[in-house]
Amino acid sequence: MLDMVAGRQCARPQAEPSECMRKPGTQRVEALAAAGAEDRLDGVLLEARGLSKSFGALRVLHDISFDVRRGEVLGILGPNGAGKTTLFNLISGDLHNDAGDLVFGGERLVGQRPYARCKIGIGRTYQIPRPYVGMSTFENLLVAATFGGGRTEAQSYAFCAEILRDCELADKANRSAGSLTLLDRKRLELARALASGPSLLLLDEIAGGLTDEEGKALVQLIRRIRDRGVTIVWIEHVLHALLAVADRIMVLNFGEKIAEGQPDDVIKDPEVRRVYMGIEA
């Protein structure tokens, strides 16, 4: 499957987004074209600068800046309500940011609709699964592969079947998505995101509720996805699963970034231990 993910017409994971992901007329960010920025672009797929978001008087994200490097797995930690899912909603375009900028492969995301962001290579799962309930599991993937990933229907059949096998949903291919258990709906979230052929995959708490064996299988799957060149940002409370695969970790608390760095360093950070693990120094 993963060869197939990587081998889509647009060959997103390996290709420079500049050729196949940039739509005609999309704006190249002036700041990135400035001195020295080309070097940085080689290593950075997504840049977030000064992102803020409020819901009325509730300030949910404040001045969040970070880079996601090509090919890495960035883990995101934080207590409930820290703003993690809201951050994904800003990246995927489900919500508009109040301030700040997002640049993906040299293109500004701000102003682009969610479907357009999907088409240029941003795939996501939802923390609360959102299957197309009137369709079968397989049809859910077909929609993602065709409308989201730009494959023809004929190209999509084998591709989607392989993804279903990898995500352990093959025996439920013809089941109505609305009849799946919560665990299988989470698997479907991942499978559908993969079917869109993302170069950046945003995973929002997909490990919750898995047995140890299932958790290990999920970690293996995520490693295989990463090894094919897909960049991953993973919000996860199942810490041992996240630590098994994350290259770096960023921690949010009350909408502020409180730590970012190597996993070993971050989980030893006194503030992270206090706010996230409840351990006083």
Ligand SMILES: Nc1ncnc2c1ncn2[C@@H]1O[C@H](COP(=O)(O)OP(=O)(O)OP(=O)(O)O)[C@@H](O)[C@H]1O
């Ligand atoms: N559409 C919305 N309208 C109003 N408030 C919202 C909305 N979405 C999120 N919030 C609030 O914003 C805050 C951050 O929510 P968010 O879902 O981003 O947190 P989270 O870090 O993902 O938490 P969890 O770990 O529980 O999933 C919460 O207080 C939440 O109630």
Ligand SMILES: [Mg+2]
């Ligand atoms: Mg959340």
